[in-house]
Amino acid sequence: MNNEQYSTESGAAVKTVEQPRAYHHGDLRNGLLEAARCILEEQSLNALTLRAVARRAGVSHAAPYRHFPNHEALLVELGVEGFQELRQYIVEAAKITGPESDRIANIGAAYMRFVAKRPAVARLMFGSQLPNRDKFPALAEAADAIGNEIGSALHDTNLGLAVWSAVHGLAMLVLENVIDLGQRRSGLHVLPSRAEILLRSLFSTKRD
Numbered sequence: 001m002n003n004e005q006y007s008t009e010s011g012a013a014v015k016t017v018e019q020p021r022a023y024h025h026g027d028l029r030n031g032l033l034e035a036a037r038c039i040l041e042e043q044s045l046n047a048l049t050l051r052a053v054a055r056r057a058g059v060s061h062a063a064p065y066r067h068f069p070n071h072e073a074l075l076v077e078l079g080v081e082g083f084q085e086l087r088q089y090i091v092e093a094a095k096i097t098g099p100e101s102d103r104i105a106n107i108g109a110a111y112m113r114f115v116a117k118r119p120a121v122a123r124l125m126f127g128s129q130l131p132n133r134d135k136f137p138a139l140a141e142a143a144d145a146i147g148n149e150i151g152s153a154l155h156d157t158n159l160g161l162a163v164w165s166a167v168h169g170l171a172m173l174v175l176e177n178v179i180d181l182g183q184r185r186s187g188l189h190v191l192p193s194r195a196e197i198l199l200r201s202l203f204s205t206k207r208d
Helices: 028-042 050-057 071-094 100-117 119-126 137-154 157-175 188-203
Strands: 004-007 014-017
Touching: 028 050, 028 071, 028 119, 050 071, 071 100, 071 119, 071 137, 100 119, 100 137, 100 157, 100 188, 119 157, 137 157, 157 188
Parallel strands: none
Antiparallel strands: 004 014
């Protein structure tokens, strides 16, 4: 990437070099993760290399290896962070009291808000880019926490699993452009309201 820019002060073109954004001293790990998140969402998973992360963070190419021994370790950390953020969305949604159908709709909408905000992270969390999940207990625990949180919010483990399966399946179908809930024309921000409507229809029973 060429960071050269030109100014025209005094009528003459003067070459300047844009300095890469530096991380806060002593906070290299978070600086690298922030750089990785930006690359993942702004570009693609293929663009997310340790060298690219170092360049984005403004550090040497060797610096990422102080915290991430390899590319997979970096992806795992991003996946864990994603699950933890998603869990917080669900926790907040579960605070809203009301009939069961309302709680289901709120949780589904919150799930979709996360997916709409972090589509590339969502793909990473559940995709084939992390084939060795059993080798990373923290990743498995973070994923399990999603199902546990939904089940706890609905006071029913089986219902929680059904809701998670429904909203997650919907999210993945949308992200892969298999179905269109309006996102092709209007963008991913429409997903929470669409998911809420669909989940109300699916789970509206006499349970309330």
